[in-house]
Amino acid sequence: MKKTSFHFLRVGLAITFLWIGVLIFKNPEAWGGYLQPWAAGLLPVPLAQALIGTAILDITIGALLLIDVLTWLAALVGAIHIVIVLTVSGITDITVRDIGLLVAALALMIDALPEWVLHKINRPKISN
């Protein structure tokens, strides 16, 4: 990815995660309404507490993306987080937007992978 487009995507995604985090903090119970009943039943803590934890995670991901520190890890955690959101919220009118965010996070993660991770992935296999 070209450097400029990478930074546009990074900052855009960072703002999305930060803003969602702030909105969840504003009204965690309302955001709990997006959870499928089976998923809400699995929670080991009250719904509001779980959503506040989600808000903290969202803001942490957003902050790391914004300052360009551990970008690959933040994008990876963000992508996993969005997969979980897609799973526990079911198919709704905004599912397609989450898919866009998921692919954007994956693109960012792939582009920001550090050398040591790439080296591990590309290590040639030793055959007998």
Place this chain on the structure above:
Amino acid sequence: MTALALLFTLSAIGISETVYLIRKRLASERPVCPIGDSCTLVLSSRYSKIFVIPNDVLGLLFYIMASFVSGFLVIGIEPLESWTFTFAFLVAAGTLLSLFFTYLQWRVIKAWCFWCVMSACTIWLMGVILVASIILKL
């Protein structure tokens, strides 16, 4: 709410920009200068600091405070009046300081820095949004 979303977004853009400039300065590297080639001239001039604090650090502090205060206003953390006043004061001070820095680039240094102009425009836009939101409330 819409105004706060925009103000929060602009603050976040400002944070990413100032962090970039701070990192480049600490690494003694030249920042990318998308328009013109005078960024280094401006950023290394004697006006790049207020006393001992570099302007990029001041900018970062401003944007961090602005994003926190706009976040507090959205979440509804009391006292809302004090946060609103703090935000207005911050943006007013930032606007004046940006005007001063723009004047320095125009008349004193006689060179333009893309990042400094972008930061100034970000703060002025925050001021416009803030004033517009106050007028619309009246």
